[in-house]
Amino acid sequence: MLSVGALRAHLVAARLAGTVSTSREKSLHSYRLFAARDPRQTWGLDPEGAWGAAELLRLMADRCGVSPDPGETSGQDVIDPDCTLAALDAFAERLARAAQDRIPVLLGTGHPHRLLGFYASLAAALSAAGCVVLTPAYGRCVYMPTQFGVRRHSLWYVGGVAVVRPVDGAAGTDGEVEHGVHTHSPLPVRAALAAAAEQGGVLPGLVVGDHGFICGAGQLGIEAIGLADSDDPAVFVAEAEGRVSVAVPLDDTVRSDYYRPLTRYVLNRAWLSQ
Incomplete structure (x- = not known):
């Protein structure tokens, strides 16, 4: 089993924590957009608090360890990295x-190129433990x-994990068509939950993911846990207000294989290793 010390060293060496690739400018810009209730940063969350830019900076310093200055x-x-480790536990x-x-779970990611393997491993382990891994609204538009206007996408599941793919000329590379697009939108999880409700x-009982998948689910009163970067204030606000149970701070844009030690650590800590 990967020790806490070894995982901490990996987090810093892979720049999952410590000094990360996200720029300070980008993070501060995200906080300002969230403070202005820009939907590009609220991700389906309707915050209860005022959450001005200064309050967000204090929150992110507390939850992530960013500079409070x-x-x-x-x-x-x-x-x-100690914030990351505590949240991973x-x-x-x-x-x-x-x-x-053995509660039913729904997993989804807006970062399929980086995090699909992490969530798919969780889906497989939870399924093996007797949880139903849900896939509602498969193929739904x-x-x-x-940035090019409203485009049509479809909801798909890869390894039990919800992703969205471009269709009908929506801008996307071959990789995006195969694996899914990067998205912050809460619309995919809303579509999945609506389909489950409509069909009876x-x-x-739990949504696992990132971005709009967990903020959108939490806003609808479904427990959610997931990963978030230092420029993702919506997830940490949702955690602070009790609509996301656990937000794990880490860089969500590093190479996909760098998340494998985290996968092993989490599965071992959860007694889900196979």
């Missing part, structure tokens, strides 16, 4: 309870705003 406006952001604990209770099917 508003005068620090350039350079690379920092995520405290809480994340694993919640997965363990889900497996023990989802109209999503993009099983609703998830």
Whole structure:
């Protein structure tokens, strides 16, 4: 089993935590957009608090370890690896309870090129433990705003994990058509949950993912846990307000294989290793 010390060293070496690739400018810009309630940053969340830019910076310093100094406006952001480790432990604990209770789960990612393998491993382990891994609205059309205007996408599941793919001329590379597109939208999880409800099917007791998948689910009152970067204030606000149970701070854009030690650590901590 990977030790805590070894995982901490990996987090820093792979730049999953410590000094990360996300720029300070990008993070501060995201906080300002969220403070202005720009839907590009609220991700389906309707915050209860005022959450101005200064409050968001204090929250992100507390939950992620970014610099609390508003005068620090350039350079690379920092995520405290100890914050990441503590959140990973809480994340694993919640997965363990889900497996023990055999609750139905829904997994989805807006970062399929980076994080699909991480979530697919969780889906396989939860399924093996007796949880139903839900796949509602498979193939359903989802109209999503993009930089090119509203485009038609479809909801698919890869390894039990929800992703969205472009269709009918929507801008996308071959990889995006195969694996899914990068998205912050809450619309895919809303479509999945609506389909389950319409068909009288099983609703998830837990949603696992990132971006709009967990913010959108949490806003609808479904427990959610997941990963978030230092420029993802919506997830940490949702956690602070009790609509996301666990938000794990880490860089969500590194190479996909760098997440494998995290996968092993979480599955071991959750007693889900096979």
